[in-house]
Amino acid sequence: EDADEDEHTVSDRRARRKWSPTEDIFLISAWLNTSKDPVVVNEQKDIAxxxxFTVYxxxxxxxxxxxxxxxxxxxxxWGKINEGVCKFVGCYEAVTKxxxxxxxxxxxxxxxxxxxFNDNKVKFTLEHAWLELRHDQK
Structure with a gap:
């Protein structure tokens, strides 16, 4: 029974669809467009x-x-993009100094x-996202 459960978990993981750079860039655009409207952000609950955002x-x-x-x-x-880009920005600032x-x-x-890579033990794979966000003040 445990083997069936493990197999099911593996197949669920395989079914997960990766985000393409095009989807990431549009996600970033949507975030920038929907999060900068202070009336909307302040009056909306997280779920709303x-x-x-998803409709956009x-x-x-x-x-x-x-x-x-x-x-x-x-x-x-968005959380993964934001976290990775923020870490990359920290490295970028340290190197440019x-x-x-x-x-x-x-x-x-x-x-x-x-x-x-030295700090996080993984390669940074979100340069397309960083290029979209690098001039945005957050």
């Missing part, structure tokens, strides 16, 4: 906000043909990726 994401013609995401999926993915005059932006990014 994520439902509204689902309405994109860029994502037509893809399976719709549930509000909980969007909230969870130590930057020498001869270093290019590519040199800096290489060092940031190395620092991120």
């Amino acid at each position: 906000f994520w439902k509204r 994401v689902s309405s994109s013609p860029k994502l037509a043909g893809l399976q719709k995401r549930e509000p909980s999926n969007c909230k969870q993915r 130590q930057k020498s005059s001869g270093q290019s932006e590519n040199d800096v990014l290489k060092m940031v990726h190395e620092m991120f």
Whole structure:
């Protein structure tokens, strides 16, 4: 019986659909557009906000043909993006403070990726998200 339970868990994990960079970028755009409306954010409960957010994401013609995401999926993915990008920003700030005059932006990014890996023991795979968020004040 335990073996059947383990098998079921593994198949559930396989069924989970990965987020594409296009979906991530649209998710970020939706977050920026829905979270910057102070009236809406202040008056909405968490569940209502994520439902509204999911409707915004689902309405994109860029994502037509893809399976719709549930509000909980969007909230969870945004949390992962936000956490990873915040850690990357911390590394970026640390490296840029130590930057020498001869270093290019590519040199800096290489060092940031190395620092991120050393600090987190995983590669940073959300550069597309960081590029979308890097000039946004949060």
